[in-house]
Amino acid sequence: MKANKDLARKLAKKIISSVPKDKESLSAISDFLGLLGTLYRKESRFRDFVLSPFVPNQNKKVFIKSLIQKGQIPKEIEFFVDELIDLNLLRIVAEIKRLFDYEAEKILSVYKGKLIFAKEPNQELIDEVIKRVEKVLNRKIEADVAVDDTLIGGFELRLSGLVLDTSVRTVLQNLSNKIKSL
Numbered sequence: 001m002k003a004n005k006d007l008a009r010k011l012a013k014k015i016i017s018s019v020p021k022d023k024e025s026l027s028a029i030s031d032f033l034g035l036l037g038t039l040y041r042k043e044s045r046f047r048d049f050v051l052s053p054f055v056p057n058q059n060k061k062v063f064i065k066s067l068i069q070k071g072q073i074p075k076e077i078e079f080f081v082d083e084l085i086d087l088n089l090l091r092i093v094a095e096i097k098r099l100f101d102y103e104a105e106k107i108l109s110v111y112k113g114k115l116i117f118a119k120e121p122n123q124e125l126i127d128e129v130i131k132r133v134e135k136v137l138n139r140k141i142e143a144d145v146a147v148d149d150t151l152i153g154g155f156e157l158r159l160s161g162l163v164l165d166t167s168v169r170t171v172l173q174n175l176s177n178k179i180k181s182l
Contacts, residue, residue, distance in 0.1 A: 008092045011080065012099035016107070019076045026104040032073045033097035036064070040090045050090050060085045102160050108140075113159035115143040118151035118167065133157060133164065 019025055039046040050060050064081045067073075084090055105111055115129065130141050143157065152168035 004092050008095040009099050012096050016103045019074050025074045028073050030101050037094035057085050110140045111159040112142045116146045116148050116156045118153045
C-alpha cells in the first residue's frame with residue numbers, strides 16, 4: 001500500500017511539472033483524472049477493458065487518448081496515459097487525482113473543498129464564512145455548498161488536509177464523550 005502511495009505521489013508531481021499551470025488546465029486535468037477514477041471504480045466494462053491481457057496496450061491508449069481529445073484536456077497529459085497503461089496503474093488513479101489536486105491547490109494558492117451547513121444558508125453567510133477562513137489561512141477558498149441537517153446547527157468546512165467543524169452535532173458528541181469518561 002505504501003508503495004502505491006509513493007508511486008501515486010511521484011506520478012502526480014510528474015504531471016504537475018509537465019502541464020500548464022493555469023487554473024483551466026489544472027482543473028481540466030483534475031476532472032479527467034476524476035473521470036478515469038470513476039470509470040475504473042464504477043464501470044466494470046471499462047475496468048475489464050483496461051485490465052484485459054487480450055486487448056493490446058496500444059488500443060487502450062488510443063481509447064483513453066480519445067477521451068483527452070474529446071474533453072479538451074491539455075495534450076501534455078498523454079505521456080501519463082502511456083505510463084498508466086504500460087504499468088497497469090489505473091487502479092491508483094483516484095489517489096493520483098487526490099495528490100494532483102493537493103499540488104494544484106498549492107500552485108494556485110487555492111483550497112478547494114466543501115462547506116456544509118445544517119440548513120440552507122443565504123449567500124451573505126456563505127461569503128462571510130469563506131472570507132473569514134480565507135483571512136486566517138491567507139489563501140483563497142473555493143467551496144461547494146451542501147446541506148446536512150444531521151449537523152443540527154453550525155457548519156463544517158472540509159478542505160484538503162483541514163476540517164473546520166463548528167456543528168452542534170460535534171459539540172454534543174464531544175460533550176457526550178466527556179461525560180462518558182467521568
